Amino acid sequence: MQETKLGRDFFIQDVLDVAPKLIGKLLCRKLPDNTVIKSRIIETEAYNGNGDLACHATKGKTERTKAFFYEGGHVYIYLCYGIHWLLNIVTGNKDEPQAVLIRAVEEAIGPGRVGKYFHLDKSHYGEDLTTSNVIWIEDDGINLTYISTPRIGIDYAGEPWISKKWRFVHETTKKTRKSKRIQ
DNA sequence: GTAAGGATTGGC
DNA sequence: CCAATCCTTACT
Numbered sequence: 001m002q003e004t005k006l007g008r009d010f011f012i013q014d015v016l017d018v019a020p021k022l023i024g025k026l027l028c029r030k031l032p033d034n035t036v037i038k039s040r041i042i043e044t045e046a047y048n049g050n051g052d053l054a055c056h057a058t059k060g061k062t063e064r065t066k067a068f069f070y071e072g073g074h075v076y077i078y079l080c081y082g083i084h085w086l087l088n089i090v091t092g093n094k095d096e097p098q099a100v101l102i103r104a105v106e107e108a109i110g111p112g113r114v115g116k117y118f119h120l121d122k123s124h125y126g127e128d129l130t131t132s133n134v135i136w137i138e139d140d141g142i143n144l145t146y147i148s149t150p151r152i153g154i155d156y157a158g159e160p161w162i163s164k165k166w167r168f169v170h171e172t173t174k175k176t177r178k179s180k181r182i183q
Numbered sequence: 184g185t186a187a188g189g190a191t192t193g194g195c
Numbered sequence: 196c197c198a199a200t201c202c203t204t205a206c207t
Binding site for chain 3 (some may be wrong): 064122
């Protein structure tokens with residue numbers, strides 16, 4: 001099976017094209033001790049800086065969100081709830097704030113778990129997936145089907161953003177998330 | 184300088 | 196259902 005490292009052309013597409021296409025791709029990571037970890041992406045979410053109130057970059061370019069404005073293919077990582085490092089892939093052209101949140105891979109269900117599984121932290125902020133030798137994404141030719149649903153945990157953004165079906169999940173993924181959170 | 188809150192998780 | 200935990204941002 002031919003494995004191809006995804007290049008710039010893939011990442012400079014619109015975030016709503018990249019997010020679903022990332023389903024089934026292999027997220028790869030080389031640790032300091034040269035151990036290579038690979039896991040298939042099964043859940044993503046799209047964040048678009050163009051008005052989307054759920055997107056960090058919409059509030060403006062800050063020290064925290066500057067990676068959103070990089071050219072597609074870079075990595076945007078931030079600490080959530082003081083505990084979890086969430087991994088995002090920047091898409092689109094330079095100064096077009098868009099990014100795909102990697103919410104889950106096969107071996108790690110949940111965005112916080114992904115960061116932990118791949119040993120990611122602030123030192124990977126702004127890394128370029130197309131040139132980096134510590135984190136990159138491969139396409140091994142396998143295409144997975146997916147469904148679209150509203151995004152998780154962004155109630156504060158209000159309508160119409162809450163209703164946008166910008167979350168993409170591999171169909172057979174069975175999340176054991178406790179039914180639906182009431183309130 | 185200080186205070187408030189979050190793209191979550193795991194445990195009770 | 197609720198606490199943990201710390202960095203970023205907004206405001207006085």
